[in-house]
Amino acid sequence: MRTFLKLVILAAIVGAGIGLWVTAPNRVDAAKFDGLTGDAARGETVFTAAGCASCHHTKGAEDKLVLTGGMEFVSDFGTFYAPNISPHPQEGIGDWTLEEFANAVTRGVNPKGQHYYPAFPYTAYTKMADQDLVDLWSYVQTLPASDVASKPHDVGFPFNIRRSVGGWKFLFMSDDYVMEADGNERGRYLVESLAHCAECHTPRNPVGALDKSRWMGGAPNPSGSGTIPPLTPDKLDWSAEDVAYYLESGFTPTFDAVGGHMAEVVENFAHLSAEDRNAVAAYIKALPPLGD
Incomplete structure:
Protein backbone atom coordinates (compact mmCIF):
# COMPACT_ATOMS: atom_id res chain seq x y z
CA MET A 1 0.00 0.00 0.00
CA ARG A 2 2.82 2.40 0.86
CA THR A 3 4.46 1.73 -2.50
CA PHE A 4 1.14 2.32 -4.27
CA LEU A 5 0.62 5.65 -2.50
CA LYS A 6 4.12 6.76 -3.45
CA LEU A 7 3.42 5.96 -7.08
CA VAL A 8 0.14 7.87 -6.95
CA ILE A 9 1.83 10.89 -5.40
CA LEU A 10 4.65 10.73 -7.94
CA ALA A 11 2.17 10.50 -10.82
CA ALA A 12 0.25 13.47 -9.42
CA ILE A 13 3.43 15.54 -9.16
CA VAL A 14 4.48 14.63 -12.71
CA GLY A 15 0.99 15.36 -14.00
CA ALA A 16 0.90 18.73 -12.25
CA GLY A 17 4.30 19.59 -13.69
CA ILE A 18 3.21 18.70 -17.20
CA GLY A 19 0.01 20.70 -16.71
CA LEU A 20 1.94 23.76 -15.56
CA TRP A 21 4.29 23.46 -18.54
CA VAL A 22 1.48 23.05 -21.06
CA THR A 23 -0.55 25.96 -19.70
CA ALA A 24 2.37 28.37 -19.16
CA PRO A 25 2.28 31.62 -21.18
CA ASN A 26 4.41 31.68 -24.32
CA ARG A 27 6.06 35.08 -24.72
CA VAL A 28 7.78 36.74 -27.66
CA ASP A 29 11.53 37.05 -28.03
CA ALA A 30 11.94 40.81 -27.55
CA ALA A 31 15.30 40.73 -29.35
CA LYS A 32 13.55 40.29 -32.69
CA PHE A 33 12.40 43.90 -32.52
CA ASP A 34 15.92 45.24 -32.09
CA GLY A 35 16.78 47.61 -34.91
CA MET A 173 -2.95 27.99 -31.53
CA SER A 174 -0.51 27.89 -34.44
CA ASP A 175 1.35 30.43 -36.54
CA ASP A 176 1.05 28.22 -39.62
CA TYR A 177 -1.07 29.39 -42.54
CA VAL A 178 -4.05 27.33 -43.68
CA MET A 179 -3.87 28.04 -47.41
CA GLU A 180 -0.91 27.92 -49.75
CA ALA A 181 0.02 31.40 -50.97
CA ASP A 182 0.37 30.49 -54.66
CA GLY A 183 1.95 33.87 -55.33
CA ASN A 184 -0.64 35.82 -53.33
CA GLU A 185 1.21 36.28 -50.05
CA ARG A 186 -0.42 39.66 -49.42
CA GLY A 187 -3.94 38.32 -49.81
CA ARG A 188 -3.23 35.37 -47.53
CA TYR A 189 -1.63 37.64 -44.94
CA LEU A 190 -4.59 40.01 -44.93
CA VAL A 191 -7.25 37.28 -44.76
CA GLU A 192 -5.60 34.84 -42.35
CA SER A 193 -3.76 37.32 -40.13
CA LEU A 194 -4.56 41.04 -40.08
CA ALA A 195 -8.23 41.01 -41.09
CA HIS A 196 -8.81 37.66 -39.27
CA CYS A 197 -11.70 36.83 -41.61
CA ALA A 198 -11.93 33.23 -40.42
CA GLU A 199 -12.92 34.34 -36.92
CA CYS A 200 -16.44 34.89 -38.24
CA HIS A 201 -16.57 32.90 -41.49
CA THR A 202 -15.27 29.55 -40.17
CA PRO A 203 -17.25 27.25 -37.87
CA ARG A 204 -15.87 26.26 -34.47
CA ASN A 205 -15.52 23.02 -32.58
CA PRO A 206 -17.19 22.44 -29.19
CA VAL A 207 -14.41 24.26 -27.30
CA GLY A 208 -14.43 27.32 -29.52
CA ALA A 209 -11.46 26.64 -31.79
CA LEU A 210 -11.75 27.16 -35.54
CA ASP A 211 -12.63 24.01 -37.48
CA LYS A 212 -9.97 24.34 -40.15
CA SER A 213 -11.40 21.41 -42.08
CA ARG A 214 -14.35 23.74 -42.84
CA TRP A 215 -12.20 26.78 -43.57
CA MET A 216 -14.37 29.75 -44.57
CA GLY A 217 -17.37 27.46 -44.71
CA GLY A 218 -19.73 29.80 -42.86
CA ALA A 219 -20.72 29.77 -39.22
CA PRO A 220 -23.47 30.72 -36.79
CA ASN A 221 -23.65 34.45 -36.10
CA PRO A 222 -22.10 35.10 -32.66
CA SER A 223 -24.95 37.51 -31.96
CA GLY A 224 -27.31 34.54 -32.07
CA SER A 225 -29.25 35.80 -35.07
CA GLY A 226 -28.73 34.15 -38.44
CA THR A 227 -25.47 32.88 -39.90
CA ILE A 228 -22.23 34.24 -41.29
CA PRO A 229 -22.16 33.21 -44.97
CA PRO A 230 -19.61 30.81 -46.44
CA LEU A 231 -16.98 32.19 -48.80
CA THR A 232 -16.01 29.00 -50.63
CA PRO A 233 -16.65 29.00 -54.40
CA ASP A 234 -19.32 26.28 -54.22
CA LYS A 235 -21.38 28.60 -52.00
CA LEU A 236 -20.38 32.09 -53.18
CA ASP A 237 -20.58 32.59 -56.95
CA TRP A 238 -19.27 36.16 -57.01
CA SER A 239 -16.39 37.06 -59.30
CA ALA A 240 -13.14 38.45 -57.91
CA GLU A 241 -14.27 41.86 -59.14
CA ASP A 242 -17.55 41.46 -57.21
CA VAL A 243 -15.67 40.64 -54.00
CA ALA A 244 -13.27 43.57 -54.37
CA TYR A 245 -16.12 45.98 -55.13
CA TYR A 246 -18.11 44.74 -52.13
CA LEU A 247 -15.12 45.38 -49.86
CA GLU A 248 -14.86 48.91 -51.24
CA SER A 249 -18.53 49.91 -51.48
CA GLY A 250 -20.55 47.55 -49.31
CA PHE A 251 -22.80 46.61 -52.24
CA THR A 252 -23.36 43.06 -53.45
CA PRO A 253 -23.73 42.19 -57.15
CA THR A 254 -27.53 42.34 -56.63
CA PHE A 255 -27.19 45.79 -55.00
CA ASP A 256 -27.98 44.67 -51.46
CA ALA A 257 -26.15 46.77 -48.87
CA VAL A 258 -23.82 45.43 -46.21
CA GLY A 259 -25.16 45.25 -42.67
CA GLY A 260 -24.25 44.17 -39.16
CA HIS A 261 -20.64 43.96 -38.07
CA MET A 262 -19.59 43.44 -41.68
CA ALA A 263 -20.33 47.12 -42.25
CA GLU A 264 -17.38 47.89 -39.97
CA VAL A 265 -15.21 45.49 -41.96
CA VAL A 266 -16.15 47.16 -45.26
CA GLU A 267 -15.48 50.58 -43.75
CA ASN A 268 -11.97 49.40 -42.94
CA PHE A 269 -11.31 47.79 -46.32
CA ALA A 270 -12.58 50.88 -48.13
CA HIS A 271 -9.61 52.74 -46.63
CA LEU A 272 -7.10 50.18 -47.85
CA SER A 273 -5.58 50.19 -51.31
CA ALA A 274 -7.26 48.67 -54.36
CA GLU A 275 -4.32 46.28 -54.53
CA ASP A 276 -5.11 44.99 -51.05
CA ARG A 277 -8.79 44.49 -51.85
CA ASN A 278 -7.87 42.69 -55.06
CA ALA A 279 -5.44 40.47 -53.15
CA VAL A 280 -8.17 39.49 -50.68
CA ALA A 281 -10.58 38.81 -53.54
CA ALA A 282 -8.00 36.58 -55.22
CA TYR A 283 -7.55 34.63 -51.98
CA ILE A 284 -11.32 34.14 -51.65
CA LYS A 285 -11.62 32.89 -55.22
CA ALA A 286 -8.78 30.42 -54.63
CA LEU A 287 -10.52 28.73 -51.68
CA PRO A 288 -11.29 25.04 -52.28
CA PRO A 289 -14.96 24.02 -52.42
CA LEU A 290 -16.26 22.25 -49.32
CA GLY A 291 -19.39 20.66 -50.73
CA ASP A 292 -22.39 19.83 -48.58
Missing part, protein backbone atom coordinates in the same frame (compact mmCIF):
# COMPACT_ATOMS: atom_id res chain seq x y z
CA LEU A 36 13.16 48.08 -35.98
CA THR A 37 11.78 51.63 -35.96
CA GLY A 38 8.05 52.19 -35.89
CA ASP A 39 6.32 54.30 -38.52
CA ALA A 40 2.92 55.60 -37.36
CA ALA A 41 1.73 56.26 -40.92
CA ARG A 42 2.32 52.65 -41.90
CA GLY A 43 0.89 51.62 -38.55
CA GLU A 44 -2.38 53.30 -39.43
CA THR A 45 -2.76 50.92 -42.37
CA VAL A 46 -2.08 47.94 -40.10
CA PHE A 47 -4.57 49.31 -37.56
CA THR A 48 -7.22 49.66 -40.27
CA ALA A 49 -6.64 46.25 -41.81
CA ALA A 50 -6.68 44.60 -38.37
CA GLY A 51 -10.00 46.23 -37.51
CA CYS A 52 -8.83 47.42 -34.10
CA ALA A 53 -11.32 50.28 -33.88
CA SER A 54 -14.20 48.06 -34.97
CA CYS A 55 -14.10 46.23 -31.63
CA HIS A 56 -12.44 48.69 -29.28
CA HIS A 57 -14.37 51.91 -29.87
CA THR A 58 -17.43 52.50 -27.74
CA LYS A 59 -20.54 51.33 -29.52
CA GLY A 60 -22.32 54.30 -31.08
CA ALA A 61 -19.41 56.68 -30.53
CA GLU A 62 -18.76 59.23 -33.26
CA ASP A 63 -14.99 59.17 -32.83
CA LYS A 64 -13.94 55.59 -33.47
CA LEU A 65 -10.32 56.39 -32.70
CA VAL A 66 -11.07 56.76 -28.99
CA LEU A 67 -10.46 53.13 -28.05
CA THR A 68 -12.42 53.08 -24.81
CA GLY A 69 -13.71 49.55 -25.36
CA GLY A 70 -16.86 48.14 -23.85
CA MET A 71 -18.31 46.42 -26.92
CA GLU A 72 -19.78 43.08 -25.88
CA PHE A 73 -19.26 39.70 -27.49
CA VAL A 74 -21.69 37.01 -26.42
CA SER A 75 -20.54 33.38 -26.65
CA ASP A 76 -21.36 29.94 -25.30
CA PHE A 77 -18.66 30.48 -22.69
CA GLY A 78 -19.82 33.84 -21.38
CA THR A 79 -19.87 37.48 -22.44
CA PHE A 80 -16.59 39.19 -23.26
CA TYR A 81 -16.07 42.95 -23.33
CA ALA A 82 -13.46 44.69 -25.43
CA PRO A 83 -11.02 46.50 -23.11
CA ASN A 84 -9.73 50.05 -23.18
CA ILE A 85 -6.62 50.01 -25.40
CA SER A 86 -6.18 53.76 -25.64
CA PRO A 87 -2.84 55.32 -24.59
CA HIS A 88 -4.18 56.23 -21.13
CA PRO A 89 -1.44 55.19 -18.65
CA GLN A 90 -3.78 53.69 -16.05
CA GLU A 91 -7.00 52.60 -17.76
CA GLY A 92 -5.49 51.89 -21.17
CA ILE A 93 -2.13 50.60 -22.40
CA GLY A 94 -0.18 53.86 -22.24
CA ASP A 95 2.39 52.53 -19.78
CA TRP A 96 3.05 49.30 -21.70
CA THR A 97 6.31 48.52 -23.45
CA LEU A 98 6.60 47.34 -27.03
CA GLU A 99 7.40 43.85 -25.71
CA GLU A 100 4.23 43.81 -23.60
CA PHE A 101 2.19 45.00 -26.56
CA ALA A 102 3.69 42.27 -28.75
CA ASN A 103 2.93 39.62 -26.13
CA ALA A 104 -0.68 40.75 -25.96
CA VAL A 105 -1.29 41.01 -29.71
CA THR A 106 0.62 37.98 -30.97
CA ARG A 107 0.70 35.67 -27.96
CA GLY A 108 -2.46 36.54 -26.03
CA VAL A 109 -0.56 37.24 -22.81
CA ASN A 110 -1.08 40.34 -20.67
CA PRO A 111 1.69 42.23 -18.83
CA LYS A 112 0.94 40.24 -15.66
CA GLY A 113 1.59 36.97 -17.47
CA GLN A 114 -2.08 35.96 -17.66
CA HIS A 115 -3.72 34.52 -20.74
CA TYR A 116 -6.20 36.58 -22.71
CA TYR A 117 -9.33 34.79 -23.84
CA PRO A 118 -9.33 33.99 -27.58
CA ALA A 119 -12.28 36.32 -28.11
CA PHE A 120 -9.29 38.58 -28.82
CA PRO A 121 -8.11 37.22 -32.21
CA TYR A 122 -4.46 36.83 -31.29
CA THR A 123 -4.62 33.37 -32.86
CA ALA A 124 -4.68 35.23 -36.20
CA TYR A 125 -2.41 38.10 -35.17
CA THR A 126 0.29 35.61 -34.17
CA LYS A 127 1.28 35.67 -37.86
CA MET A 128 1.68 39.47 -37.88
CA ALA A 129 4.98 40.64 -39.34
CA ASP A 130 7.40 42.12 -36.81
CA GLN A 131 7.62 45.44 -38.66
CA ASP A 132 3.84 45.71 -38.83
CA LEU A 133 3.63 45.08 -35.09
CA VAL A 134 6.16 47.85 -34.38
CA ASP A 135 4.38 50.23 -36.76
CA LEU A 136 1.02 49.45 -35.15
CA TRP A 137 2.43 50.18 -31.72
CA SER A 138 3.72 53.54 -32.95
CA TYR A 139 0.31 54.46 -34.36
CA VAL A 140 -1.73 53.41 -31.33
CA GLN A 141 0.35 55.70 -29.15
CA THR A 142 -0.74 58.70 -31.24
CA LEU A 143 -4.46 58.14 -30.54
CA PRO A 144 -6.56 59.95 -27.90
CA ALA A 145 -6.43 58.64 -24.35
CA SER A 146 -9.58 57.58 -22.51
CA ASP A 147 -9.83 57.27 -18.72
CA VAL A 148 -12.82 54.90 -18.81
CA ALA A 149 -12.08 51.64 -17.02
CA SER A 150 -12.38 48.38 -18.93
CA LYS A 151 -15.44 46.30 -18.14
CA PRO A 152 -14.71 42.85 -16.65
CA HIS A 153 -15.77 39.80 -18.61
CA ASP A 154 -18.84 37.89 -17.49
CA VAL A 155 -17.47 34.34 -17.60
CA GLY A 156 -18.43 31.61 -15.16
CA PHE A 157 -16.63 28.54 -13.85
CA PRO A 158 -14.66 26.72 -15.21
CA PHE A 159 -13.99 29.14 -18.08
CA ASN A 160 -12.93 31.87 -15.66
CA ILE A 161 -9.77 29.89 -14.89
CA ARG A 162 -7.42 31.75 -17.19
CA ARG A 163 -4.59 29.29 -16.76
CA SER A 164 -6.70 26.72 -18.59
CA VAL A 165 -6.57 28.95 -21.70
CA GLY A 166 -2.92 27.92 -21.93
CA GLY A 167 -4.03 24.35 -22.55
CA TRP A 168 -6.42 25.57 -25.24
CA LYS A 169 -3.57 27.47 -26.89
CA PHE A 170 -1.34 24.40 -26.71
CA LEU A 171 -3.93 22.41 -28.64
CA PHE A 172 -5.22 24.96 -31.12
Whole structure:
Protein backbone atom coordinates (compact mmCIF):
# COMPACT_ATOMS: atom_id res chain seq x y z
CA MET A 1 0.00 0.00 0.00
CA ARG A 2 2.82 2.40 0.86
CA THR A 3 4.46 1.73 -2.50
CA PHE A 4 1.14 2.32 -4.27
CA LEU A 5 0.62 5.65 -2.50
CA LYS A 6 4.12 6.76 -3.45
CA LEU A 7 3.42 5.96 -7.08
CA VAL A 8 0.14 7.87 -6.95
CA ILE A 9 1.83 10.89 -5.40
CA LEU A 10 4.65 10.73 -7.94
CA ALA A 11 2.17 10.50 -10.82
CA ALA A 12 0.25 13.47 -9.42
CA ILE A 13 3.43 15.54 -9.16
CA VAL A 14 4.48 14.63 -12.71
CA GLY A 15 0.99 15.36 -14.00
CA ALA A 16 0.90 18.73 -12.25
CA GLY A 17 4.30 19.59 -13.69
CA ILE A 18 3.21 18.70 -17.20
CA GLY A 19 0.01 20.70 -16.71
CA LEU A 20 1.94 23.76 -15.56
CA TRP A 21 4.29 23.46 -18.54
CA VAL A 22 1.48 23.05 -21.06
CA THR A 23 -0.55 25.96 -19.70
CA ALA A 24 2.37 28.37 -19.16
CA PRO A 25 2.28 31.62 -21.18
CA ASN A 26 4.41 31.68 -24.32
CA ARG A 27 6.06 35.08 -24.72
CA VAL A 28 7.78 36.74 -27.66
CA ASP A 29 11.53 37.05 -28.03
CA ALA A 30 11.94 40.81 -27.55
CA ALA A 31 15.30 40.73 -29.35
CA LYS A 32 13.55 40.29 -32.69
CA PHE A 33 12.40 43.90 -32.52
CA ASP A 34 15.92 45.24 -32.09
CA GLY A 35 16.78 47.61 -34.91
CA LEU A 36 13.16 48.08 -35.98
CA THR A 37 11.78 51.63 -35.96
CA GLY A 38 8.05 52.19 -35.89
CA ASP A 39 6.32 54.30 -38.52
CA ALA A 40 2.92 55.60 -37.36
CA ALA A 41 1.73 56.26 -40.92
CA ARG A 42 2.32 52.65 -41.90
CA GLY A 43 0.89 51.62 -38.55
CA GLU A 44 -2.38 53.30 -39.43
CA THR A 45 -2.76 50.92 -42.37
CA VAL A 46 -2.08 47.94 -40.10
CA PHE A 47 -4.57 49.31 -37.56
CA THR A 48 -7.22 49.66 -40.27
CA ALA A 49 -6.64 46.25 -41.81
CA ALA A 50 -6.68 44.60 -38.37
CA GLY A 51 -10.00 46.23 -37.51
CA CYS A 52 -8.83 47.42 -34.10
CA ALA A 53 -11.32 50.28 -33.88
CA SER A 54 -14.20 48.06 -34.97
CA CYS A 55 -14.10 46.23 -31.63
CA HIS A 56 -12.44 48.69 -29.28
CA HIS A 57 -14.37 51.91 -29.87
CA THR A 58 -17.43 52.50 -27.74
CA LYS A 59 -20.54 51.33 -29.52
CA GLY A 60 -22.32 54.30 -31.08
CA ALA A 61 -19.41 56.68 -30.53
CA GLU A 62 -18.76 59.23 -33.26
CA ASP A 63 -14.99 59.17 -32.83
CA LYS A 64 -13.94 55.59 -33.47
CA LEU A 65 -10.32 56.39 -32.70
CA VAL A 66 -11.07 56.76 -28.99
CA LEU A 67 -10.46 53.13 -28.05
CA THR A 68 -12.42 53.08 -24.81
CA GLY A 69 -13.71 49.55 -25.36
CA GLY A 70 -16.86 48.14 -23.85
CA MET A 71 -18.31 46.42 -26.92
CA GLU A 72 -19.78 43.08 -25.88
CA PHE A 73 -19.26 39.70 -27.49
CA VAL A 74 -21.69 37.01 -26.42
CA SER A 75 -20.54 33.38 -26.65
CA ASP A 76 -21.36 29.94 -25.30
CA PHE A 77 -18.66 30.48 -22.69
CA GLY A 78 -19.82 33.84 -21.38
CA THR A 79 -19.87 37.48 -22.44
CA PHE A 80 -16.59 39.19 -23.26
CA TYR A 81 -16.07 42.95 -23.33
CA ALA A 82 -13.46 44.69 -25.43
CA PRO A 83 -11.02 46.50 -23.11
CA ASN A 84 -9.73 50.05 -23.18
CA ILE A 85 -6.62 50.01 -25.40
CA SER A 86 -6.18 53.76 -25.64
CA PRO A 87 -2.84 55.32 -24.59
CA HIS A 88 -4.18 56.23 -21.13
CA PRO A 89 -1.44 55.19 -18.65
CA GLN A 90 -3.78 53.69 -16.05
CA GLU A 91 -7.00 52.60 -17.76
CA GLY A 92 -5.49 51.89 -21.17
CA ILE A 93 -2.13 50.60 -22.40
CA GLY A 94 -0.18 53.86 -22.24
CA ASP A 95 2.39 52.53 -19.78
CA TRP A 96 3.05 49.30 -21.70
CA THR A 97 6.31 48.52 -23.45
CA LEU A 98 6.60 47.34 -27.03
CA GLU A 99 7.40 43.85 -25.71
CA GLU A 100 4.23 43.81 -23.60
CA PHE A 101 2.19 45.00 -26.56
CA ALA A 102 3.69 42.27 -28.75
CA ASN A 103 2.93 39.62 -26.13
CA ALA A 104 -0.68 40.75 -25.96
CA VAL A 105 -1.29 41.01 -29.71
CA THR A 106 0.62 37.98 -30.97
CA ARG A 107 0.70 35.67 -27.96
CA GLY A 108 -2.46 36.54 -26.03
CA VAL A 109 -0.56 37.24 -22.81
CA ASN A 110 -1.08 40.34 -20.67
CA PRO A 111 1.69 42.23 -18.83
CA LYS A 112 0.94 40.24 -15.66
CA GLY A 113 1.59 36.97 -17.47
CA GLN A 114 -2.08 35.96 -17.66
CA HIS A 115 -3.72 34.52 -20.74
CA TYR A 116 -6.20 36.58 -22.71
CA TYR A 117 -9.33 34.79 -23.84
CA PRO A 118 -9.33 33.99 -27.58
CA ALA A 119 -12.28 36.32 -28.11
CA PHE A 120 -9.29 38.58 -28.82
CA PRO A 121 -8.11 37.22 -32.21
CA TYR A 122 -4.46 36.83 -31.29
CA THR A 123 -4.62 33.37 -32.86
CA ALA A 124 -4.68 35.23 -36.20
CA TYR A 125 -2.41 38.10 -35.17
CA THR A 126 0.29 35.61 -34.17
CA LYS A 127 1.28 35.67 -37.86
CA MET A 128 1.68 39.47 -37.88
CA ALA A 129 4.98 40.64 -39.34
CA ASP A 130 7.40 42.12 -36.81
CA GLN A 131 7.62 45.44 -38.66
CA ASP A 132 3.84 45.71 -38.83
CA LEU A 133 3.63 45.08 -35.09
CA VAL A 134 6.16 47.85 -34.38
CA ASP A 135 4.38 50.23 -36.76
CA LEU A 136 1.02 49.45 -35.15
CA TRP A 137 2.43 50.18 -31.72
CA SER A 138 3.72 53.54 -32.95
CA TYR A 139 0.31 54.46 -34.36
CA VAL A 140 -1.73 53.41 -31.33
CA GLN A 141 0.35 55.70 -29.15
CA THR A 142 -0.74 58.70 -31.24
CA LEU A 143 -4.46 58.14 -30.54
CA PRO A 144 -6.56 59.95 -27.90
CA ALA A 145 -6.43 58.64 -24.35
CA SER A 146 -9.58 57.58 -22.51
CA ASP A 147 -9.83 57.27 -18.72
CA VAL A 148 -12.82 54.90 -18.81
CA ALA A 149 -12.08 51.64 -17.02
CA SER A 150 -12.38 48.38 -18.93
CA LYS A 151 -15.44 46.30 -18.14
CA PRO A 152 -14.71 42.85 -16.65
CA HIS A 153 -15.77 39.80 -18.61
CA ASP A 154 -18.84 37.89 -17.49
CA VAL A 155 -17.47 34.34 -17.60
CA GLY A 156 -18.43 31.61 -15.16
CA PHE A 157 -16.63 28.54 -13.85
CA PRO A 158 -14.66 26.72 -15.21
CA PHE A 159 -13.99 29.14 -18.08
CA ASN A 160 -12.93 31.87 -15.66
CA ILE A 161 -9.77 29.89 -14.89
CA ARG A 162 -7.42 31.75 -17.19
CA ARG A 163 -4.59 29.29 -16.76
CA SER A 164 -6.70 26.72 -18.59
CA VAL A 165 -6.57 28.95 -21.70
CA GLY A 166 -2.92 27.92 -21.93
CA GLY A 167 -4.03 24.35 -22.55
CA TRP A 168 -6.42 25.57 -25.24
CA LYS A 169 -3.57 27.47 -26.89
CA PHE A 170 -1.34 24.40 -26.71
CA LEU A 171 -3.93 22.41 -28.64
CA PHE A 172 -5.22 24.96 -31.12
CA MET A 173 -2.95 27.99 -31.53
CA SER A 174 -0.51 27.89 -34.44
CA ASP A 175 1.35 30.43 -36.54
CA ASP A 176 1.05 28.22 -39.62
CA TYR A 177 -1.07 29.39 -42.54
CA VAL A 178 -4.05 27.33 -43.68
CA MET A 179 -3.87 28.04 -47.41
CA GLU A 180 -0.91 27.92 -49.75
CA ALA A 181 0.02 31.40 -50.97
CA ASP A 182 0.37 30.49 -54.66
CA GLY A 183 1.95 33.87 -55.33
CA ASN A 184 -0.64 35.82 -53.33
CA GLU A 185 1.21 36.28 -50.05
CA ARG A 186 -0.42 39.66 -49.42
CA GLY A 187 -3.94 38.32 -49.81
CA ARG A 188 -3.23 35.37 -47.53
CA TYR A 189 -1.63 37.64 -44.94
CA LEU A 190 -4.59 40.01 -44.93
CA VAL A 191 -7.25 37.28 -44.76
CA GLU A 192 -5.60 34.84 -42.35
CA SER A 193 -3.76 37.32 -40.13
CA LEU A 194 -4.56 41.04 -40.08
CA ALA A 195 -8.23 41.01 -41.09
CA HIS A 196 -8.81 37.66 -39.27
CA CYS A 197 -11.70 36.83 -41.61
CA ALA A 198 -11.93 33.23 -40.42
CA GLU A 199 -12.92 34.34 -36.92
CA CYS A 200 -16.44 34.89 -38.24
CA HIS A 201 -16.57 32.90 -41.49
CA THR A 202 -15.27 29.55 -40.17
CA PRO A 203 -17.25 27.25 -37.87
CA ARG A 204 -15.87 26.26 -34.47
CA ASN A 205 -15.52 23.02 -32.58
CA PRO A 206 -17.19 22.44 -29.19
CA VAL A 207 -14.41 24.26 -27.30
CA GLY A 208 -14.43 27.32 -29.52
CA ALA A 209 -11.46 26.64 -31.79
CA LEU A 210 -11.75 27.16 -35.54
CA ASP A 211 -12.63 24.01 -37.48
CA LYS A 212 -9.97 24.34 -40.15
CA SER A 213 -11.40 21.41 -42.08
CA ARG A 214 -14.35 23.74 -42.84
CA TRP A 215 -12.20 26.78 -43.57
CA MET A 216 -14.37 29.75 -44.57
CA GLY A 217 -17.37 27.46 -44.71
CA GLY A 218 -19.73 29.80 -42.86
CA ALA A 219 -20.72 29.77 -39.22
CA PRO A 220 -23.47 30.72 -36.79
CA ASN A 221 -23.65 34.45 -36.10
CA PRO A 222 -22.10 35.10 -32.66
CA SER A 223 -24.95 37.51 -31.96
CA GLY A 224 -27.31 34.54 -32.07
CA SER A 225 -29.25 35.80 -35.07
CA GLY A 226 -28.73 34.15 -38.44
CA THR A 227 -25.47 32.88 -39.90
CA ILE A 228 -22.23 34.24 -41.29
CA PRO A 229 -22.16 33.21 -44.97
CA PRO A 230 -19.61 30.81 -46.44
CA LEU A 231 -16.98 32.19 -48.80
CA THR A 232 -16.01 29.00 -50.63
CA PRO A 233 -16.65 29.00 -54.40
CA ASP A 234 -19.32 26.28 -54.22
CA LYS A 235 -21.38 28.60 -52.00
CA LEU A 236 -20.38 32.09 -53.18
CA ASP A 237 -20.58 32.59 -56.95
CA TRP A 238 -19.27 36.16 -57.01
CA SER A 239 -16.39 37.06 -59.30
CA ALA A 240 -13.14 38.45 -57.91
CA GLU A 241 -14.27 41.86 -59.14
CA ASP A 242 -17.55 41.46 -57.21
CA VAL A 243 -15.67 40.64 -54.00
CA ALA A 244 -13.27 43.57 -54.37
CA TYR A 245 -16.12 45.98 -55.13
CA TYR A 246 -18.11 44.74 -52.13
CA LEU A 247 -15.12 45.38 -49.86
CA GLU A 248 -14.86 48.91 -51.24
CA SER A 249 -18.53 49.91 -51.48
CA GLY A 250 -20.55 47.55 -49.31
CA PHE A 251 -22.80 46.61 -52.24
CA THR A 252 -23.36 43.06 -53.45
CA PRO A 253 -23.73 42.19 -57.15
CA THR A 254 -27.53 42.34 -56.63
CA PHE A 255 -27.19 45.79 -55.00
CA ASP A 256 -27.98 44.67 -51.46
CA ALA A 257 -26.15 46.77 -48.87
CA VAL A 258 -23.82 45.43 -46.21
CA GLY A 259 -25.16 45.25 -42.67
CA GLY A 260 -24.25 44.17 -39.16
CA HIS A 261 -20.64 43.96 -38.07
CA MET A 262 -19.59 43.44 -41.68
CA ALA A 263 -20.33 47.12 -42.25
CA GLU A 264 -17.38 47.89 -39.97
CA VAL A 265 -15.21 45.49 -41.96
CA VAL A 266 -16.15 47.16 -45.26
CA GLU A 267 -15.48 50.58 -43.75
CA ASN A 268 -11.97 49.40 -42.94
CA PHE A 269 -11.31 47.79 -46.32
CA ALA A 270 -12.58 50.88 -48.13
CA HIS A 271 -9.61 52.74 -46.63
CA LEU A 272 -7.10 50.18 -47.85
CA SER A 273 -5.58 50.19 -51.31
CA ALA A 274 -7.26 48.67 -54.36
CA GLU A 275 -4.32 46.28 -54.53
CA ASP A 276 -5.11 44.99 -51.05
CA ARG A 277 -8.79 44.49 -51.85
CA ASN A 278 -7.87 42.69 -55.06
CA ALA A 279 -5.44 40.47 -53.15
CA VAL A 280 -8.17 39.49 -50.68
CA ALA A 281 -10.58 38.81 -53.54
CA ALA A 282 -8.00 36.58 -55.22
CA TYR A 283 -7.55 34.63 -51.98
CA ILE A 284 -11.32 34.14 -51.65
CA LYS A 285 -11.62 32.89 -55.22
CA ALA A 286 -8.78 30.42 -54.63
CA LEU A 287 -10.52 28.73 -51.68
CA PRO A 288 -11.29 25.04 -52.28
CA PRO A 289 -14.96 24.02 -52.42
CA LEU A 290 -16.26 22.25 -49.32
CA GLY A 291 -19.39 20.66 -50.73
CA ASP A 292 -22.39 19.83 -48.58
